[in-house]
Amino acid sequence: MKQYGCLTNDSSHATAIFVPYYSGLDIARYLWGRYNVSVRDWDSRDLVKWLREKPEWSVMDGKDHFLVAGRITWDFRRAVDDDSSWGNKLMFLPESQNMTMLTIESSPWHRNDFAIPYPTYFHPSSDNEVVQWQNKMRRQKRRALFCFAGAPRPNMEDSIRSEIMEQCSASRQKCRLLECKNDKNKCMKPVHVMKLFQNSVFCLQPSGDSFTRRSTFDSILAGCIPVFFSPGSAYVQYLWHLPKDYTTYSVLIPEDDVKQKKSKIDKILSQIPGNKISAMREEVIKLIPKVIYNDPRSRLKTFQDAFDLTIKGVLDRVGTLRKEVREGRNSSSDFDEENSWKYYTFGNTKEHEWDNFFRRTNRVRY
Known part of the structure; x- marks a missing residue:
């Protein structure tokens, strides 16, 4: 300020x-x-x-x-x-x-x-750093269709995290899981989280202790298309920073459908056409400057x-x-x-x- x-x-x-x-x-x-x-x-x-x-x-x-x-x-x-x-x-x-x-x-x-957006790991000091990062995310090879980084919420009756983790484990050829647990919690180390997201086409973003997650902005930074299970996780939150048309940059799978086993995540994501995925990823990459906080010792000129x-x-x-x-x-x-x-x-x-x-x-x- x-x-x-x-x-x-x-x-x-x-x-x-x-x-x-x-x-x-x-x-x-x-x-x-x-x-x-x-x-x-x-x-x-x-x-x-x-x-x-x-x-x-x-x-x-x-x-x-x-x-x-x-x-x-x-x-x-x-x-x-x-x-x-x-x-x-x-x-x-x-x-x-x-x-x-x-x-x-x-x-x-x-x-x-x-x-307003959670802070991420990236605080550029120039427009060129932003552009270089965006181009890197465009070139990134993404071998997994979707991924999830997080921990279950066994004490929360309404949580769908356990179901999501089960579906991910059952889709090993398509999904990568980074479980946040024990003393060797890799989720606390940026390199592990960002590597997972950069190698995935879609990043699952279910609610945790509350509606939103810092992980949403990590996934955008990684050029990974966020998948939400409630509009309360982003669409009615970041009104000044994210597009009003949520379908241009994300996927919404209602959490009740997952809980009631009506929706198979891998099936839904696999059915999205390649050209649609490319367009969504490009929209996500264009969002990167809008959801990061640049180095306060400098100012971005075009973003x-x-x-x-x-x-x-x-x-x-x-x-x-x-x-x-x-x-x-x-x-x-x-x-x-x-x-x-x-x-x-x-x-x-x-x-x-x-x-x-x-x-x-x-x-x-x-």
Whole structure:
């Protein structure tokens, strides 16, 4: 942010105001251990109190402020004040409802947070480095039809990871599996993960502990076409960074079809024509600059990276909110917050084929 070319020290000239609060580092101290809710919420409450008392806040009641949370949204959305419940309630505080919150995974059912890409292993310092990497991924020989890197979730009833791993193991001629387990966990070493993805045509991206995975962006970086099992994993998340037409760069296989053994992954992927695969891979490779964060000591000249697109998204959003304030309107009243995913993705809340994916069964957890 300090390298951004359009900074000003005069808030009256600013379109948006960045709040440099490290909320992810704050809550990470308390996620694993016996800390009561007062301890977990203290810094967040202190922050919004301080912001509320600043003259900049009164201009738009914080609607021009934005913050980077640095972790998934659920770490900041504790629904009940119970010491045994996860996270803090930063995003539920009244002041936070006005701010734009940037997270690596947003909530489909709330209107004030927006997802930005997970960081990958590649931080180029020039346009030429980006082009060289893209060309390398175009030339890459991909011997496996699909692959999966991850671990099962035996304690999660809705997880389809075990089924995916079984299907991969049963398709040994077509699938490569990198299981993340034991002390020799190769998934923690970039060279193993990237080698797997670079040698595969498709990369399976099922949900894990939450909807999204860092692995999605590793696969794009590797020129590997992501296969999702829920639109909550990417399509309603990274609205500023990924194409609206998800079929141009990815495949969606409904997770219920996998769970109920209605879908055979190798069969579905094998039936995709070669020219379609080539077109999808090229789209994935073109996405690489948009989902990486370049070296902050330099700037890309012809590409917009994830940071650039994020700031543009924030400025556009704040510009819209400012116009609404002047006109005495409030678009957030135009839709039920429960349908935020639909409104932000499609601009309306009409009945949609994805409705079944976003019916909440556990509002305390999600």
